[in-house]
Amino acid sequence: MIDLRSDTVTKPSKGMMEAMFKAQVGDDVYKEDPTVNELERRVAEMFGMDDALFFPTGSMANQAAIKMHTQPGEQLICDKYAHVYNYEGGGVSFNSGVSCKLIDGDRGMVTAAQIEAAINPPDFYHSPLTTLVCLENTTNKGGGACYDLQTFQAIKAVCTKHGLGLHLDGARLWNALVATGQNSKDYGDIFDTVSVCFSKGMGTPLGTVLAGKKEIMKKAMRVRKVLGGGMRQIGFMAAAANYALDNNIKRLKDDHQRAKELGDALTTLPYVIKVEPVETNIVIFEVKDETAIMDYCTSNDLIISNMGQGKLRLVTHLDYNHDNHLKIIQLLKSFI
Numbered sequence: 001m002i003d004l005r006s007d008t009v010t011k012p013s014k015g016m017m018e019a020m021f022k023a024q025v026g027d028d029v030y031k032e033d034p035t036v037n038e039l040e041r042r043v044a045e046m047f048g049m050d051d052a053l054f055f056p057t058g059s060m061a062n063q064a065a066i067k068m069h070t071q072p073g074e075q076l077i078c079d080k081y082a083h084v085y086n087y088e089g090g091g092v093s094f095n096s097g098v099s100c101k102l103i104d105g106d107r108g109m110v111t112a113a114q115i116e117a118a119i120n121p122p123d124f125y126h127s128p129l130t131t132l133v134c135l136e137n138t139t140n141k142g143g144g145a146c147y148d149l150q151t152f153q154a155i156k157a158v159c160t161k162h163g164l165g166l167h168l169d170g171a172r173l174w175n176a177l178v179a180t181g182q183n184s185k186d187y188g189d190i191f192d193t194v195s196v197c198f199s200k201g202m203g204t205p206l207g208t209v210l211a212g213k214k215e216i217m218k219k220a221m222r223v224r225k226v227l228g229g230g231m232r233q234i235g236f237m238a239a240a241a242n243y244a245l246d247n248n249i250k251r252l253k254d255d256h257q258r259a260k261e262l263g264d265a266l267t268t269l270p271y272v273i274k275v276e277p278v279e280t281n282i283v284i285f286e287v288k289d290e291t292a293i294m295d296y297c298t299s300n301d302l303i304i305s306n307m308g309q310g311k312l313r314l315v316t317h318l319d320y321n322h323d324n325h326l327k328i329i330q331l332l333k334s335f336i
Contacts, residue, residue, distance in 0.1 A: 002324050003303045007172075007200045007255070007281060007317035012240060016203065019243040025235035028054070035235030039242050043196060043209040048188020050214035053224060054238060058083075058171045058208040060229050061195040063091045065210055066132065067226075068193070068219045069165035072097030075128035077118050081108035081141035083169055084134050095227065099128055107276070108142025110135070112154035119162055133159055136169040137176045141307075144259070144282030146176040149186055156190045165216075166190070171197040171208075175280040178252040192216055201252050201281060202244035203318045207237050248318065255281040255316040258325050262314055265329050273310070283314040296335050302328060 003009045012020070026032035036054050044052040055061040062084050066076065076092065078085055080102040084092055092098050101118050103110045120127040133155065138144045159166045168191045170176075177184055187194055193212035198204040210220060224230065256279075263278035266285050271293065276284040287293050290310050297304050305313040 001301045001303060002320065002328060004314045004316065004320065004328070005303050005305045007315050010203045010317050010319045012205055013203065013318075015247065016240050016243045019239045020236045023235045023239035025233040027232050028234045029230045029232060033233065033235040033238070035242065036238040039238040039245075040209060042242070042245060044211050046184045047194055047196070047211050048185040049194070049211040049217075051217040051220070052209050052211035053217065053220045054231075054234065054241075055195075055208045055210055055224060055229055056206055056231065056234075056237075058169070058195060058197040058199075059088045059091065060224070060227055061208040061210040062134075062167070062169050063088060063095050064220060064223045064227060064229070065167045065193045065195060065212070066092055066098060066134070067096045067223050068216050069132045069167060070096050070098045071131070073128060074131045075099045075101055075120065076132040076134050077101050077103060077110075077115055077130060077164075078134040079103050079105040079108050079110050079136070079139070079142075081105070081139060082134060082136055083140050083171065084136075086141060098132075101130070106142075107145040108136060108139025109145055109147055109151070110155075111151065112158045115155055116158045116162075119158075119164070130162070130164060132165040132167060134167050134169060136171070138172040138179075138280050138282070140171065140282070143276040143284040144172065144175065144278070144280035146180050146279050148180070149182055149190075152187075152190045165192050167192065168194045170194050172200055172280065173197075174249055175201050175252055175256070178249065179256055179280050198241040198244050201255060201317060202241070202248045204240040204244055205237065207241050209241070251318065252281070255318070255320070258320065259283050259314070259316045261325070262316070262329065262332075265332060269332065269335075271335060281316045283316075285312055285314075286310045287312060293335065297331075300331055302331060
């Protein structure tokens with residue numbers, strides 16, 4: 001069975017498992033786990049931030065950031081495709097008592113002008129007070145699209161002008177950095193907080209690190225505790241993330257190349273109506289009969305995601321190798 005539903009389905013490699021078994025650990029609630037402390041230091045340094053904190057999941061890290069930035073009754077701005085709105089169980093309202101103002105962006109990406117137009121007047125007490133902007137890079141529902149730094153900088157200027165916090169959901173930020181060649185330290189000049197995930201393209205069993213400016217990160221340990229995220233000898237998982245930083249970043253370009261080749265192949269097939277632009281490791285395509293395609297894939301040991309309304313998704317990852325790739329391209333071409 002070849003599973004292309006997501007890049008979260010990978011298993012730890014032999015080298016990663018060895019690093020996990022050899023990890024030095026301690027009680028992270030007391031900040032005594034040396035492996036976690038080293039991972040947090042590395043991530044903070046990579047992104048030009050003052051501090052960082054390890055979380056078990058990306059959703060918890062994002063929800064913590066939102067809670068750190070806002071007060072109940074306030075409002076954040078995000079794209080209509082944003083993960084924090086669509087795929088985090090309503091946590092924005094449940095955990096923080098905050099509403100979302102949605103922007104109709106381009107493949108999950110928004111502009112500075114759209115954000116400025118969406119800010120509620122602070123003296124108009126009938127509407128929620130806008131206090132936070134949440135962006136996503138790459139965009140999950142937008143097909144792995146990447147922001148350029150100039151757009152980020154323009155959005156930062158709007159946030160500074162209006163006194164808004166700026167958080168980045170960087171679940172696949174590693175993919176964006178590899179695809180664009182951007183310098184990770186530039187993100188520290190733009191964002192107040194950034195979450196980076198290790199259980200997607202980086203291949204770890206779990207783990208996300210939230211990095212940010214010192215003043216706001218003072219709240220991070222308390223908020224993580226409130227959300228149930230206090231952990232003990234979590235250095236075994238942090239060791240997997242440290243291994244991923246050393247070994248799994250550059251190879252993301254292989255995932256991107258295979259995704260592009262899948263997208264190119266799909267554009268030639270008569271049953272495919274449209275293929276979204278492929279920038280990283282996500283391929284979203286629209287078909288005439290999604291049920292027939294899904295049944296065909298299942299019967300041929302291929303698992304993919306059905307996004308509804310005729311849209312299907314493939315995601316390449318480190319467990320999807322060259323032989324798998326040739327087999328799947330031929331399989332897709334063989335459907336009648």
